[in-house]
Amino acid sequence: MKKEIGKDMEMETPEAVQAEKAEKAEKAVKAAKAPKADKAPKPAKEKAPRRIVDRRNRTLKTISVFSVLILVAILLIVNIGFDAFLAESTKWDWSSGSIYSLGDVSKEILKDMDAEIRIVGLLDREVAKQSLGDILLLLDEYAAFSAGKVTLEYIDPDRTPGIIAELDPENLLKLQGGQFVVRNDALDKTKVVTQNELYKYESDTSNPFSQPYPVGISAEQAFTGAVKYVTATRTPVVYFSTGQQEESYEENFTVLADLMKYNNLDVKSLDLVTAAEVPDDATLVVMLSPQLDVSPAAAKRLSDYLKGGGRLLVVAGYSNTRFPELNRVLLDYNIEIGGSRVREGNVNSQLGGDAYYYAATVPVSAVSTQAYRAIVRNTRSIIDLKNTKEWIQASTILTTTEEGVAETDGDPEKSSEPGTQVIGMAVENSGFVDGSTVTEPARVLALGSVDLVSDMMLLGLGDISQYNQYFVYTSLNWLAEIGEDSLFIPYKPFPSYYVTQGDATSYWAAAVFVFLLVPAGLLVTAMVVYRRRKNK
Amino acid sequence: MHRIQAIARRDFLSYYKSPIGYVILAIFVLVNGFLFSSNLLSYRYADVGGQLMAISSILFLIIIPLMTMRTFSEERRNGTETLLLTSPASVAEVVIGKYLGTLYMFLTMTASSLIFLVITVLFDGNVDIKILGSYIGFIFLGAAYLAIGVFASSVTENQVIAAVITFSIIFGLMLADGIASIAGSMMSTFLGNVNLFGLTDLQLDKIGQAITDGLRWPNPTTRLANLESGIFELSPLLFFLSLAALFLFLTGRIIEKRRWSQK
Numbered sequence: 001m002k003k004e005i006g007k008d009m010e011m012e013t014p015e016a017v018q019a020e021k022a023e024k025a026e027k028a029v030k031a032a033k034a035p036k037a038d039k040a041p042k043p044a045k046e047k048a049p050r051r052i053v054d055r056r057n058r059t060l061k062t063i064s065v066f067s068v069l070i071l072v073a074i075l076l077i078v079n080i081g082f083d084a085f086l087a088e089s090t091k092w093d094w095s096s097g098s099i100y101s102l103g104d105v106s107k108e109i110l111k112d113m114d115a116e117i118r119i120v121g122l123l124d125r126e127v128a129k130q131s132l133g134d135i136l137l138l139l140d141e142y143a144a145f146s147a148g149k150v151t152l153e154y155i156d157p158d159r160t161p162g163i164i165a166e167l168d169p170e171n172l173l174k175l176q177g178g179q180f181v182v183r184n185d186a187l188d189k190t191k192v193v194t195q196n197e198l199y200k201y202e203s204d205t206s207n208p209f210s211q212p213y214p215v216g217i218s219a220e221q222a223f224t225g226a227v228k229y230v231t232a233t234r235t236p237v238v239y240f241s242t243g244q245q246e247e248s249y250e251e252n253f254t255v256l257a258d259l260m261k262y263n264n265l266d267v268k269s270l271d272l273v274t275a276a277e278v279p280d281d282a283t284l285v286v287m288l289s290p291q292l293d294v295s296p297a298a299a300k301r302l303s304d305y306l307k308g309g310g311r312l313l314v315v316a317g318y319s320n321t322r323f324p325e326l327n328r329v330l331l332d333y334n335i336e337i338g339g340s341r342v343r344e345g346n347v348n349s350q351l352g353g354d355a356y357y358y359a360a361t362v363p364v365s366a367v368s369t370q371a372y373r374a375i376v377r378n379t380r381s382i383i384d385l386k387n388t389k390e391w392i393q394a395s396t397i398l399t400t401t402e403e404g405v406a407e408t409d410g411d412p413e414k415s416s417e418p419g420t421q422v423i424g425m426a427v428e429n430s431g432f433v434d435g436s437t438v439t440e441p442a443r444v445l446a447l448g449s450v451d452l453v454s455d456m457m458l459l460g461l462g463d464i465s466q467y468n469q470y471f472v473y474t475s476l477n478w479l480a481e482i483g484e485d486s487l488f489i490p491y492k493p494f495p496s497y498y499v500t501q502g503d504a505t506s507y508w509a510a511a512v513f514v515f516l517l518v519p520a521g522l523l524v525t526a527m528v529v530y531r532r533r534k535n536k
Numbered sequence: 537m538h539r540i541q542a543i544a545r546r547d548f549l550s551y552y553k554s555p556i557g558y559v560i561l562a563i564f565v566l567v568n569g570f571l572f573s574s575n576l577l578s579y580r581y582a583d584v585g586g587q588l589m590a591i592s593s594i595l596f597l598i599i600i601p602l603m604t605m606r607t608f609s610e611e612r613r614n615g616t617e618t619l620l621l622t623s624p625a626s627v628a629e630v631v632i633g634k635y636l637g638t639l640y641m642f643l644t645m646t647a648s649s650l651i652f653l654v655i656t657v658l659f660d661g662n663v664d665i666k667i668l669g670s671y672i673g674f675i676f677l678g679a680a681y682l683a684i685g686v687f688a689s690s691v692t693e694n695q696v697i698a699a700v701i702t703f704s705i706i707f708g709l710m711l712a713d714g715i716a717s718i719a720g721s722m723m724s725t726f727l728g729n730v731n732l733f734g735l736t737d738l739q740l741d742k743i744g745q746a747i748t749d750g751l752r753w754p755n756p757t758t759r760l761a762n763l764e765s766g767i768f769e770l771s772p773l774l775f776f777l778s779l780a781a782l783f784l785f786l787t788g789r790i791i792e793k794r795r796w797s798q799k
Contacts, residue, residue: 129761523558
């Protein structure tokens with residue numbers, strides 16, 4: 001009895017009902033077909049089940065079509081809705097060092113920004129995706145973190161030639177395809193970011209034919225710097241002096257110049273020999289490795305500029321040049337560009353056993369809040385004149401270890417006793433009086449190494465370069481007072497997937513295992529299975 | 537649920553009762569092994585995640601049709617489909633069970649690539665979290681394509697035709713990316729030539745871009761770029777799941793139709 005009840009209950013399941021219905025339908029169809037076979041004419045009875053079946057098939061078809069359409073609609077709504085409202089909040093940068101995410105400095109700048117900024121990539125988006133795929137991810141973040149204030153467009157000037165004239169009506173920027181334009185229409189300010197600025201490149205110095213290759217992303221520096229530039233109502237100017245056979249900032253010192261540009265500083269040249277005076281818009285004058293002393297007239301111009309609250313950066317590596325006129329200007333700051341070549345006696349600080357190429361000490365000072373080391377080469381002494389004045393604040397910002405030696409006139413025979421040699425000083429003089437009021441304090445920073453700020457040191461030393469970059473950044477910050485929203489965004493290196501252990505033999509063993517043994521083993525197994533099946 | 541598992545287990549084990557499962561694994565390891573070995577020997581380079589994504593397109597074109605062509609076709613060819621359809625399992629259970637069977641096979645195949653991770657670790661290579669993103673992207677895209685394959689297998693009893701249909705759909709999706717760009721460009725050029733509405737070059741370009749974007753949106757192959765780079769996002773995963781759900785539903789409708797078919 002129980003079995004019977006169980007059986008009945010089992011038959012009540014939807015599957016059972018379906019099966020029963022199917023059976024009935026099949027019987028009905030058979031019944032409908034049967035008269036045909038017997039050729040017995042029963043027209044009224046044979047048409048009814050077929051109609052039922054046709055009607056049911058039509059109903060099923062209609063249900064199928066509508067249910068598929070409804071499902072497609074639901075899936076579209078869910079996906080489009082998710083993309084529109086939740087895509088950004090459900091995205092995480094898992095790349096090594098979060099190289100595709102904006103850092104806090106950039107996010108803060110975008111958050112505080114009021115201006116409407118347009119970033120226009122002058123290239124087709126698909127082309128950009130293929131050639132700059134990673135950068136596009138970073139650019140998307142500018143739009144995402146600016147609460148709609150930054151708009152991002154990709155316009156191919158070949159297809160839309162009018163865009164060049166729209167962005168640069170007077171053709172001052174000489175825009176070209178492939179560049180990015182950051183524009184603030186309200187202030188009519190534009191900054192161009194070239195593709196070279198987006199990646200950090202290195203080249204194999206041991207191979208003269210080596211082409212530069214990208215080792216990381218520097219696009220955040222470039223774009224955030226451009227955003228700062230176009231949103232600033234005033235852009236101070238840094239003048240690199242010429243006329244004393246200085247190095248050009250456009251050749252081996254581009255990183256230094258870029259660091260300035262990304263901090264809303266314009267960079268220009270100034271011929272100290274011919275200029276009547278240092279321009280009023282100068283926020284800083286840089287003398288980059290002068291090979292001649294300044295003329296008395298140029299010295300006066302510099303002195304006048306400084307007494308009006310000017311800022312001067314002198315970078316002078318060791319050479320035979322002496323600077324009596326320039327030192328006369330620096331006398332007001334109690335420092336002097338020395339004539340001694342400095343070498344490092346501590347072998348642990350030397351690079352490659354070269355006493356003139358070493359890691360210098362950056363102590364805590366007015367310029368830096370932490371102690372660290374930066375790489376220098378071919379250094380010259382900077383002399384603290386010890387003529388103490390209440391209104392002169394001098395800080396030592398770069399030294400050797402206690403085993404440093406000063407070679408007078410670069411002659412190792414005329415070496416000083418080992419001791420800490422000063423190769424960088426920062427001085428503030430607040431004692432200049434203009435009528436009854438004290439003028440803006442003047443600041444001078446003197447460095448005894450040109451290599452310290454060269455592209456080679458700021459880029460070419462891998463992670464170590466970041467210390468030199470930081471030193472330059474803090475020095476500029478102190479000199480030009482780029483302020484609270486100052487920008488120091490180190491480049492983000494690509495992760496390395498090179499293996500560091502093993503030798504050629506072990507690599508070959510691994511290759512043979514994964515490329516030959518494992519696939520061969522699987523194929524043999526496949527053949528065995530096949531033969532077994534065949535023999536069954 | 538136990539019916540789904542029973543069907544899935546039966547289908548999964550069937551791969552190893554015939555040579556097909558081993559052949560699929562061999563192809564996967566061979567292609568992966570070739571890339572891994574050449575990078576290791578030539579450059580001392582081992583990026584398993586990047587490698588997996590790089591070969592996914594070509595692998596899916598070969599492996600997914602191989603893996604799914606028998607799912608329903610073989611049942612029909614052997615005449616066992618009637619047994620399956622008249623069993624107590626519902627159509628949904630049958631479809632999901634068979635899909636899971638192929639998915640288990642796919643996951644087993646993917647797991648075999650862990651051998652490359654082990655070797656990378658032994659050689660002190662970089663195994664970072666980006667690799668996890670690559671694996672997740674690979675598995676979800678594979679799951680979507682498997683559903684397409686299961687669907688193709690349900691429409692014909694010929695395994696070769698089922699494989700060709702799957703291959704064609706996946707290959708078509710890969711081509712669609714390029715076609716979308718061309719279509720957008722052609723449309724903006726056409727509108728520019730007709731110029732009925734007096735649109736500017738910029739507006740025409742934007743229309744072309746919108747068309748390209750619209751055509752590209754439903755294409756799964758365009759959605760892996762971020763995962764490849766190490767950006768993990770849920771949006772493409774939801775899309776892949778939706779695609780799988782749609783094709784499994786379509787498969788269900790086809791099986792349902794056949795269940796009630798008078799033939």
